[in-house]
Amino acid sequence: MNNKSKLLVPVIVLIAIIIAYPFVVGQAGYYLSVAMKVLIMVIFAESYNLLLGYTGIVSLGHALFFGLGSYISAILMLRYHWNFWLTLIPTVVVCVLAAVAVGLLSLRVKAIYFTMLTLALGQLLFVAANKAYNFTGGEDGLPGVPGLFQSKTASYYAIAAITIAVIVLLRKFVSSPTGMVLQAIRENEMRTKIIGYNVLNYKLIVLVLSGALAGIAGSLYVTYSGIVYPALASSERTMEAIFMCVIGGTGNLAGPAVGAFIVVVASTILNNFTNRWLLFFGIVFVVVIMFMPTGITGILSGRKKKEKDIETELVN
Amino acid sequence: MSESILKVQNIGKSFGGTEVLRDVSFELERGKFKTIIGPNGAGKTTLFNIISGVMKPTSGSVFFEGTDITGMPTYKLAQMGLGRSFQVTNIFPRSTVIENLRIVAQAKSNAKYQLFRHYTTYKDFLDLADEILVQVKLEGKGDRLAKDLTHAEQRKLEIGMQLALNSKLILFDEPTAGVSAEECPALIEVIRNIKRTGEHSILLIEHKIGMIMDISDTIAVLHNGVLIADDEPEIIRKNKAVQDAYLGGGAIE
Numbered sequence: 001m002n003n004k005s006k007l008l009v010p011v012i013v014l015i016a017i018i019i020a021y022p023f024v025v026g027q028a029g030y031y032l033s034v035a036m037k038v039l040i041m042v043i044f045a046e047s048y049n050l051l052l053g054y055t056g057i058v059s060l061g062h063a064l065f066f067g068l069g070s071y072i073s074a075i076l077m078l079r080y081h082w083n084f085w086l087t088l089i090p091t092v093v094v095c096v097l098a099a100v101a102v103g104l105l106s107l108r109v110k111a112i113y114f115t116m117l118t119l120a121l122g123q124l125l126f127v128a129a130n131k132a133y134n135f136t137g138g139e140d141g142l143p144g145v146p147g148l149f150q151s152k153t154a155s156y157y158a159i160a161a162i163t164i165a166v167i168v169l170l171r172k173f174v175s176s177p178t179g180m181v182l183q184a185i186r187e188n189e190m191r192t193k194i195i196g197y198n199v200l201n202y203k204l205i206v207l208v209l210s211g212a213l214a215g216i217a218g219s220l221y222v223t224y225s226g227i228v229y230p231a232l233a234s235s236e237r238t239m240e241a242i243f244m245c246v247i248g249g250t251g252n253l254a255g256p257a258v259g260a261f262i263v264v265v266a267s268t269i270l271n272n273f274t275n276r277w278l279l280f281f282g283i284v285f286v287v288v289i290m291f292m293p294t295g296i297t298g299i300l301s302g303r304k305k306k307e308k309d310i311e312t313e314l315v316n
Numbered sequence: 317m318s319e320s321i322l323k324v325q326n327i328g329k330s331f332g333g334t335e336v337l338r339d340v341s342f343e344l345e346r347g348k349f350k351t352i353i354g355p356n357g358a359g360k361t362t363l364f365n366i367i368s369g370v371m372k373p374t375s376g377s378v379f380f381e382g383t384d385i386t387g388m389p390t391y392k393l394a395q396m397g398l399g400r401s402f403q404v405t406n407i408f409p410r411s412t413v414i415e416n417l418r419i420v421a422q423a424k425s426n427a428k429y430q431l432f433r434h435y436t437t438y439k440d441f442l443d444l445a446d447e448i449l450v451q452v453k454l455e456g457k458g459d460r461l462a463k464d465l466t467h468a469e470q471r472k473l474e475i476g477m478q479l480a481l482n483s484k485l486i487l488f489d490e491p492t493a494g495v496s497a498e499e500c501p502a503l504i505e506v507i508r509n510i511k512r513t514g515e516h517s518i519l520l521i522e523h524k525i526g527m528i529m530d531i532s533d534t535i536a537v538l539h540n541g542v543l544i545a546d547d548e549p550e551i552i553r554k555n556k557a558v559q560d561a562y563l564g565g566g567a568i569e
Contacts, residue, residue: 196394196423
């Protein structure tokens with residue numbers, strides 16, 4: 001209860017900012033696009049956070065789902081003139097099936113092999129998108145994907161509404177009985193098994209939910225970028241998700257959102273000066289891992305102090 | 317013979333060329349308390365790992381309530397009513413004490429796959445967790461993170477988790493491991509109370525045999541992977557082979 005009332009004010013302020021934003025920056029501009037990208041990447045980062053932050057599993061193939069969403073929506077809209085909202089159905093269905101397939105193939109093995117397998121499986125779509133020129137446009141991709149609505153402002157509001165809905169849904173999910181089991185798996189997987197939970201099932205559930213959300217993020221992304229291309233499914237995209245989660249902080253819902261905001265805004269600004277903006281992120285990443293392993297939100301909530309306590313405890 | 321809740325039949329286990337257990341057989345009657353003693357390296361924990369499904373035996377079988385459970389996954393055994401604790405404290409370190417208990421209570425219910433209701437709406441689990449908190453003498457510590465408890469308190473939490481699971485058969489692997497001599501009696505008291513309820517059959521591994529002599533119904537002695545005796549405490553106390561194996565000839569106190 002206390003927690004809820006403490007959150008109420010910042011949440012209202014945040015929503016007010018989101019609503020007021022287009023009036024402040026102007027209705028058609030560049031700044032609106034950046035905000036749309038931030039909101040979409042928040043969904044993507046949150047989907048990854050479910051795996052890394054809540055369940056403690058490291059996947060290097062998350063771009064697969066983002067890419068699936070991107071290509072499914074773009075191809076259906078461009079080649080078959082589907083309405084965008086309808087393309088979300090096949091996106092979710094395909095991502096769920098892909099998540100089950102990836103999960104059944106790779107979740108049975110130990111953590112490190114799981115990670116390697118996801119890296120391999122994640123590259124499948126990237127390679128296929130490059131090769132299937134006739135269908136996917138190959139390396140050039142497929143340009144001309146329409147926006148969500150004629151008006152950019154309307155698209156912005158729609159995306160904002162979806163992002164908020166996703167966070168509300170995730171907030172419910174992570175504190176549901178299932179969400180609590182995921183956190184138990186993160187804390188002590190062996191113990192979770194021994195008290196009677198089928199850990200594989202839970203990992204499948206989280207992989208499916210995470211995959212579906214990443215797919216939706218990918219679908220939305222092509223309406224923002226107007227073009228689909230193989231890099232959307234490349235492992236670089238997964239790295240971005242990891243950046244956003246680690247910089248913002250994992251294991252809570254605010255962290256990846258903060259991380260997505262920072263990564264998108266910073267990369268947009270840096271892009272004006274140099275194409276090598278990833279280099280900067282590499283450095284930031286190392287610094288974050290070394291000096292603030294709980295991320296920005298971790299530091300803000302004072303968890304850093306507790307980490308130190310553990311260390312001193314261990315030393316003693 | 318249908319009385320026995322656990323039946324271990326001719327269990328053998330080798331790691332590479334090393335034989336850790338040879339032809340171990342015993343039974344545990346429902347509602348009884350059996351302690352397995354034996355020097356370090358006798359194979360006690362390996363035997364526990366086999367019974368609880370963490371390891372597969374090289375030969376032999378384990379029966380739980382008449383069902384062959386050899387090689388069954390641990391989560392299934394837990395759902396059938398066979399729970400175990402660990403020699404090394406095995407809890408959820410960054411969860412609160414109450415959550416450690418609650419998550420166990422939730423494991424047997426149908427709510428465990430619920431996706432969108434808040435976990436606290438399932439009052440039963442929280443109530444049970446609160447009840448157990450008192451039972452294992454951790455009142456007032458429910459909101460602490462498990463990792464912040466003292467070692468002895470963590471051992472109590474571990475026992476509490478067994479209670480939350482409400483297992484028919486509880487395997488305790490050295491519950492007093494690493495616990496100071498002053499704190500041991502309180503811990504043994506908790507176990508004694510569990511026995512007193514009569515709802516659980518208990519299989520215990522212990523080094524401090526003096527403490528468990530009077531709560532055990534039977535004591536089995538494991539030595540170099542072989543079960544050399546399995547009898548009532550009084551008879552074990554007088555058994556010459558046991559004294560030689562376990563205490564180098566000294567009397568068991």
